[in-house]
Amino acid sequence: MTNHASAVPATPLFVIEYPEDGTATVDGTPVYVPEGAEARHAAIDEVRFTASLLDRPVRAIDVDPDGTRYPLLVDPDGTLTFLAEPHPDPDVDIPGDETHAPSCEGGAAPTDDHDGDFGEWWVDTEGDDPHGQAASEHDPHEPPNVPEAAPPAEQPSSTTPARPGRARRRASRSGLRVAPAAIGLAVATAVTVVAVLVWPDDESTGSRPSATSRAEPAAITAPTGWRQTSAWSRSIAPPGAGRPSVAALGGVLAVLTPDRRVAILDPHDGHIDWVGEPLPAGNAALHATGDPAAPVLVAETEGRLVVWSPHHAPQPSRPPTTVELAPGAHVSYAGALPLVTGPDGSAAVLRGDALVPVRLSPGTVAMAADAAHVLAGRAVGPWELLGFDGRTRVVAPLPPRPGARILRMAGGGHGTVAVVWSGPGDGSETLAVHDSSSGRVLAGADAPTGSLSSAWIHPDGNPLAALGPVVVDLAEGRASVTPGFVARSVAGGRAYGTRDGHPVALTMSGVVAVPDHAAIPWGVSAGRAILLTGDGDRAVLHAVDPAP
Numbered sequence: 001m002t003n004h005a006s007a008v009p010a011t012p013l014f015v016i017e018y019p020e021d022g023t024a025t026v027d028g029t030p031v032y033v034p035e036g037a038e039a040r041h042a043a044i045d046e047v048r049f050t051a052s053l054l055d056r057p058v059r060a061i062d063v064d065p066d067g068t069r070y071p072l073l074v075d076p077d078g079t080l081t082f083l084a085e086p087h088p089d090p091d092v093d094i095p096g097d098e099t100h101a102p103s104c105e106g107g108a109a110p111t112d113d114h115d116g117d118f119g120e121w122w123v124d125t126e127g128d129d130p131h132g133q134a135a136s137e138h139d140p141h142e143p144p145n146v147p148e149a150a151p152p153a154e155q156p157s158s159t160t161p162a163r164p165g166r167a168r169r170r171a172s173r174s175g176l177r178v179a180p181a182a183i184g185l186a187v188a189t190a191v192t193v194v195a196v197l198v199w200p201d202d203e204s205t206g207s208r209p210s211a212t213s214r215a216e217p218a219a220i221t222a223p224t225g226w227r228q229t230s231a232w233s234r235s236i237a238p239p240g241a242g243r244p245s246v247a248a249l250g251g252v253l254a255v256l257t258p259d260r261r262v263a264i265l266d267p268h269d270g271h272i273d274w275v276g277e278p279l280p281a282g283n284a285a286l287h288a289t290g291d292p293a294a295p296v297l298v299a300e301t302e303g304r305l306v307v308w309s310p311h312h313a314p315q316p317s318r319p320p321t322t323v324e325l326a327p328g329a330h331v332s333y334a335g336a337l338p339l340v341t342g343p344d345g346s347a348a349v350l351r352g353d354a355l356v357p358v359r360l361s362p363g364t365v366a367m368a369a370d371a372a373h374v375l376a377g378r379a380v381g382p383w384e385l386l387g388f389d390g391r392t393r394v395v396a397p398l399p400p401r402p403g404a405r406i407l408r409m410a411g412g413g414h415g416t417v418a419v420v421w422s423g424p425g426d427g428s429e430t431l432a433v434h435d436s437s438s439g440r441v442l443a444g445a446d447a448p449t450g451s452l453s454s455a456w457i458h459p460d461g462n463p464l465a466a467l468g469p470v471v472v473d474l475a476e477g478r479a480s481v482t483p484g485f486v487a488r489s490v491a492g493g494r495a496y497g498t499r500d501g502h503p504v505a506l507t508m509s510g511v512v513a514v515p516d517h518a519a520i521p522w523g524v525s526a527g528r529a530i531l532l533t534g535d536g537d538r539a540v541l542h543a544v545d546p547a548p
Contacts, residue, residue, distance in 0.1 A: 005081070008073055009328060010088050012050065012345050014060040016043045029363035032381035034405040044074065045379035045408070050345055050365050052076040054330055059087050215270025222544050223496070223505055223514045223521070226529050230542040232270035244285055246532070246541065248525040249460065250292030255541065256284055262299055262306075264314060267526035267543060274315035279306060287333050289350070291371075292461060296352065298338055300331055305338070307353040321353040335368030335375065335413030336460060349374060351388070358386055368413030375413065375436055380406045383417060385436065397439040400432040410467055411456030412436060416474065418456045418467060423449070431470045431479070443472045445479035457490050459523065466495040471506050480508055491521035492529055492546075 017025050024031045024039035026046045033042040040062075051058045051074050062070040073081040215232035222228055245256035253267040256279075263275040282302030290296040294310035305323040308316040325331075328343030338350040347366035348355040358366055364376040364384055377383035382396040397406070397419055407429060410418040415437070421430040423446050431452055432444035451468045458465035463475035466487030472479040485506060488497040494505040494512065503520065505512040514520075519531035519542065531542040 005073060005083055008057050008059060009343055010059065011343070012058055013087055014047045014050075014058065014074075015063065016040075016047065016060055017063045018065050026363055031363075032378065034380055034407070036405070042380065044078070044080070046363065047074045048076065048078055049379040054328070054341065054343070054345070056328070057081070061087065215265075218540065218542065220531065220533065220542050220544065221515055221518045222529070222531065222542075223494075223503075223518050224512050225492070225494070225505075225547055226521070226544045227547050230531075230544050231268075231528060233540050233542045234270060235540055244287070244522075246522060246530060247286045247288035247297065248523045248530060249288035249290075249295040251526065252288055252295045252297070253525045253530070254286055254288060254297055256286050256299070260284060262286065262297060262308070266314070267528060270543060276308075276316075276320075280304060287338065289333065289336060289338055289460075290352075296350075298350065303327070303329075305331070305340075305350070307350065309353045323350070323355060332368065334411060335370045337369040337371070339366055339369040339374070341366060347374070349388075356388065360386070361392070367409070367411070370413065370415065375417065377409050377412070377417070379408055382439075383409070383412070383436070395436065395439045397432070397434045398441060400430050400441050400444050404430060410452065411458070414458055414460060416442065416458065416465070418458075418465075420452050423447075431467055431472075433465065433472055433474065433479075442474055443477050443479045445470045445472075445481045447481050448483065451483075454486055457487055457495070459490050462490055464490050464493060464495060466490055466497070466506075471495045471508065473508050476508070478508065480506070482506055482511060485511075489520060489522070492524050494521075496520045 014026055015028075017028075018039060019025060022033065022039055024033065024043040026043055031039065031043045031046055033039050047058060047060050055076060057073040057075045057079075060072055060074050062072060064070070069086075071083040071085070071087050073079075073083065075081070215234055218230050218233035220228060220230050220233070247254045248267075251267070253265045255263050255265060257263050257275065260279040260281075261275050261277065262279070264273045265271065266273055279299050280301045285300045287298045287300065288295040289298060290310060296310055297308040297316070299306040303325050305325065307321045307323060309318060309321070325340065326343060330341045332339045332341065340348045340350065340355060342348075345360075345365065347358040347360060349358060349369040350356075358369075358374050358376075360366060360376055361384060364378060366374050366376050366386075367383075368375045372387060374386040374388075375383060376386055382394050385393045385395060387393070397417065399405075400421055401424065404421040404423075407420045407422060410420050410431070412418065415435065417434045417436045419432050419434060421432055423429045427449050428446045429449050429452050430444055430446050433442045434440065435442055447469055452470070454468045456465070456467050463473055465472045465474060468487065469482050469485045470479055471482070471487065482499065485499045485504065486497045487495045487506075490496070494507055496503070496505050496514070498504065499511070502516060503514040503518060505514050519533045521529040521544075522532055523530050525543070528543040528545055531544055533540050533542065
């Protein structure tokens with residue numbers, strides 16, 4: 001993944017040191033080293049954890065006990081690129097495609113006090129943005145501005161530890177591969193499709209379309225358990241770069257139109273209840289977050305968020321707030337609230353339509369945000385719950401069995417933390433899902449080593465969750481393992497994914513066959529599965545009832 005070193009921002013810059021045999025520090029903070037692990041690998045994993053959150057390489061200096069300093073880049077997939085030249089001064093602008101936000105005073109690496117920096121990398125614009133107003137001035141015959149499709153991201157390969165000697169090395173140890181998506185988008189993980197709605201002319205000319213809006217039934221190849229004819233379907237544009245254009249939470253079902261508008265649909269008949277003004281230019285993603293009884297709609301475009309406040313009616317109660325983000329800022333939807341991470345590793349949470357700064361402890365990374373607190377953790381070790389009331393609580397997870405050691409944190413949010421532990425044998429690992437407040441184990445299972453390296457999938461409000469071949473029912477406190485299965489999404493009480501190259505669905509009681517060309521549910525709204533189908537030129541959004 002590493003691009004030319006000049007394209008990597010000067011901050012954050014981590015310093016890894018080894019003060020004693022078997023120990024390591026990152027920026028002076030001791031690193032938790034599990035039993036049997038090497039201090040250098042544990043330290044690199046701490047840095048890699050931040051790289052996976054920022055979704056880009058970060059700079060580090062590896063300082064040998066004899067004082068020799070090795071400047072290097074650490075990729076999200078664990079690749080180490082050792083540099084021939086020292087890192088640039090953080091005060092010096094770095095040429096390249098990515099520009100870093102202003103650093104802390106004096107160019108020092110940021111500490112846990114980020115409050116002074118947030119004003120420099122976001123701006124709230126209250127009430128004067130036109131994106132939520134009626135669409136009466138839009139020309140329905142103007143060609144839509146549809147984002148171009150992008151190729152799927154390349155999957156990281158396996159890694160092996162090494163030291164300088166070749167220009168490009170990789171670092172890991174058995175069971176210590178932190179997947180870039182481990183702290184990423186739990187909802188977006190289940191939605192690897194970008195789609196924008198293609199509307200009939202009678203639906204694109206106002207904020208309250210006519211009652212004759214067209215949303216027609218259509219035949220569809222659906223997985224077992226769903227009807228093969230949709231209740232309603234709508235044509236949509238081709239998929240793009242993995243940014244969802246459909247959002248569902250509570251009773252709200254929202255989509256993006258081809259002319260870059262947010263529209264709210266009635267999930268019962270597919271009619272349009274409301275449509276806003278066009279969004280800013282650039283790729284767009286749509287999310288519904290917060291309280292299911294009054295969701296917040298967030299349209300994420302390049303460099304900004306457009307936020308509609310909570311609403312109970314079929315339309316937003318006021319124009320949106322626009323939040324401008326500096327280059328390099330990253331937005332995660334792993335919890336109930338959007339979590340924004342600045343290019344220097346600092347964090348803020350979108351609560352309502354305002355960003356609230358989060359004060360992180362040194363060495364921790366914000367993973368997910370829920371209604372009461374932010375979950376912050378390290379690659380291994382205990383985590384912290386940072387309350388919005390200013391309180392911080394450290395939670396040490398209880399091991400699933402005596403002597404088990406933490407290999408990595410796989411994800412979190414919605415009151416849970418998924419942790420991969422050492423297994424009962426050399427060829428196994430254990431997934432344990434912990435209560436984030438107490439650390440107790442809610443459910444877990446043993447799986448083959450290496451099979452738990454995919455993304456943790458736990459949609460909001462769904463008792464079912466999945467990681468690789470393990471499906472967990474948090475309501476019942478039990479888990480099942482299906483060797484060879486890799487989970488991709490969770491919807492309607494089933495986990496959907498692939499096994500031996502073929503799509504399948506899992507329940508807690510077994511495998512359900514899925515036709516090879518069946519559309520996989522994106523989610524459920526008003527009891528109906530929301531499906532996306534199509535090819536490179538056309539796609540369709542379907543609402544499908546359960547089979548009798």
